[in-house]
Amino acid sequence: MAIKYSILGLLHYKDMHGYRIKEHLERNFGHMWSINYGQIYPNLKILCDDGWIRMMDFSQNGEKGPPRKLYSITEKGREEFLRWLSASPERAMILRDPFLMRFVFFGFGDRDNALALIDAQIDIYEKQIVRRKDNQRRWDELGMYVQLVADLGITFNELFLDWLKKARARIAEETHKKRKAS
Amino acid sequence: MAIKYSILGLLHYKDMHGYRIKEHLERNFGHMWSINYGQIYPNLKILCDDGWIRMMDFSQNGEKGPPRKLYSITEKGREEFLRWLSASPERAMILRDPFLMRFVFFGFGDRDNALALIDAQIDIYEKQIVRRKDNQRRWDELGMYVQLVADLGITFNELFLDWLKKARARIAEETHKKRKAS
DNA sequence: TTTTAATATATAAAACCTATATATAAAAAG
DNA sequence: CTTTTTATATATAGGTTTTATATATTAAAA
Numbered sequence: 433m434a435i436k437y438s439i440l441g442l443l444h445y446k447d448m449h450g451y452r453i454k455e456h457l458e459r460n461f462g463h464m465w466s467i468n469y470g471q472i473y474p475n476l477k478i479l480c481d482d483g484w485i486r487m488m489d490f491s492q493n494g495e496k497g498p499p500r501k502l503y504s505i506t507e508k509g510r511e512e513f514l515r516w517l518s519a520s521p522e523r524a525m526i527l528r529d530p531f532l533m534r535f536v537f538f539g540f541g542d543r544d545n546a547l548a549l550i551d552a553q554i555d556i557y558e559k560q561i562v563r564r565k566d567n568q569r570r571w572d573e574l575g576m577y578v579q580l581v582a583d584l585g586i587t588f589n590e591l592f593l594d595w596l597k598k599a600r601a602r603i604a605e606e607t608h609k610k611r612k613a614s
Numbered sequence: 615m616a617i618k619y620s621i622l623g624l625l626h627y628k629d630m631h632g633y634r635i636k637e638h639l640e641r642n643f644g645h646m647w648s649i650n651y652g653q654i655y656p657n658l659k660i661l662c663d664d665g666w667i668r669m670m671d672f673s674q675n676g677e678k679g680p681p682r683k684l685y686s687i688t689e690k691g692r693e694e695f696l697r698w699l700s701a702s703p704e705r706a707m708i709l710r711d712p713f714l715m716r717f718v719f720f721g722f723g724d725r726d727n728a729l730a731l732i733d734a735q736i737d738i739y740e741k742q743i744v745r746r747k748d749n750q751r752r753w754d755e756l757g758m759y760v761q762l763v764a765d766l767g768i769t770f771n772e773l774f775l776d777w778l779k780k781a782r783a784r785i786a787e788e789t790h791k792k793r794k795a796s
Numbered sequence: 797t798t799t800t801a802a803t804a805t806a807t808a809a810a811a812c813c814t815a816t817a818t819a820t821a822a823a824a825a826g
Numbered sequence: 827c828t829t830t831t832t833a834t835a836t837a838t839a840g841g842t843t844t845t846a847t848a849t850a851t852t853a854a855a856a
Contacts, residue, residue, distance in 0.1 A: 434712055434843095435842085437715070438715055441718070441719040444719070444722050449804075450805065451804050451805075463709075464710075464714050464715075465710065465714070465715055466844095467843095468843080469805080469806075470808085470843080470845075470846085471842085471843070471844085472806095473805060473806055473807085474806085492851095492852085496802090497803045497852055497853070498802090498803055498850070498851035499804080499850095499851070499852090500803085501804085501805080513719075513722070517722065518724065521713040521731075522712055523813085523814090524711075524738075525709070525710065525714075526708070527646050527707070527708070527709050527710075528647070528708040528709075528710075529706075529707040530703035530704055530705055531703040531707070532766075533619070533646075533647055534698075534703065535759055535762070535763055536623070536760050536763050537623040537759070538759045539758070540623065540626050541699040541700060542700065545699075545700050552702065556706075575721045576721070576784065577718050580717070580777075581714060581717055581718050587773060587777065588709075588770065588773065591773055592766075595762075595766050599762045602758065602762065606758060616811090616812095617811085617812080631836090632835070632837090633834065649812095650812080650813060650814075651835095651836080651837075651838095652812085652814070652815085652837090652838080652839085653812065677834095678833090679820075679821055679822070679834040679835070680820035680822095680836085681820070681821090682834080682835060683835085683836075705844085705845090708844090
């Protein structure tokens with residue numbers, strides 16, 4: 433459902449082939465959405481069957497590498513997209529994190545191991561923030577809305593990193609207390 | 615995969631039946647995870663088949679209402695759980711939001727409609743924050759780790775709400791500029 | 797010339813989400 | 827007292843998303 437519309441949305445920018453759709457989305461919206469090839473290609477086919485997009489060409493299109501299928505949005509596709517864009521979201525935000533799922537149960541495991549996993553997360557998010565800030569200029573070019581969401585992504589990253597560090601300190605402090613007591 | 619371990623984690627607290635597992639999770643970890651009955655019951659069966667949990671009793675268990683299947687974690691279940699708890703997360707955080715997916719494409723639609731959808735979101739999150747703060751005391755009782763994650767959930771809500779308001783103001787301001795120019 | 801890497805398309809299986817249904821007991825309504 | 831509604835509890839099925847895997851073409855490196 434949502435995948436179809438994100439493809440339509442991207443094709444508003446310009447005609448693209450499947451691989452480029454994923455690339456574009458990862459680069460520009462990767463902080464809040466991603467699509468996998470496993471969804472892109474079946475959905476491109478469905479969108480074609482439904483007349484929402486059209487395959488314009490199958491060639492290199494003036495670029496290096498193998499031939500690519502260039503897709504373009506149709507007028508019908510634009511109409512359907514607009515309908516979706518105006519509708520209320522069909523469900524609430526979902527957040528999934530195997531790390532956080534472990535975190536709530538860290539009380540049942542080994543504290544040093546918990547601290548190690550937290551350190552690994554801190555490392556991951558620090559690197560991610562640097563990467564995302566490097567992309568800042570590109571997002572400005574895509575317009576106000578994209579920029580605002582990008583800002584949200586970075587702010588959330590920073591919040592999460594801050595929380596990780598605070599949590600780490602808190603856990604270490606509790607450990608210290610316990611060792612002192614015994 | 616993750617569902618199995620969250621059930622095992624919950625059964626560390628005490629023996630529970632399926633419905634209570636969902637209830638417990640919604641109430642205490644609902645800000646970062648949810649399981650649906652569609653997953654709970656098949657997984658309870660699998661966990662039993664694998665010997666990770668055991669069904670202890672099928673009765674009312676001293677409470678009102680229909681009979682319930684009370685599950686208990688086995689020693690094998692504890693070992694498997696500990697293994698999972700110690701392992702690095704199998705994937706990164708995923709955040710999905712049908713509203714945000716629309717948001718990045720609001721530039722292709724009607725601005726007033728965008729503002730209306732944003733207002734609806736602000737309303738939803740304001741109510742959610744109140745609800746979650748009401749649950750604060752319960753989270754304290756479940757231990758430090760649960761409390762830390764609950765804090766993260768609330769902080770993220772507040773961040774998101776703040777962002778929504780800022781985004782709204784920015785969009786309205788752009789609208790004002792455009793109308794002034796024409 | 798051959799091998800490796802990058803780009804591009806694609807399918808299948810597993811995991812998760814949504815929808816729907818049924819059963820039992822208790823409370824409310826008639 | 828009987829029937830209907832509500833709350834609690836278990837369960838299955840279908841749809842969507844994620845992960846795993848594969849193949850093909852072109853270009854660059856060995």
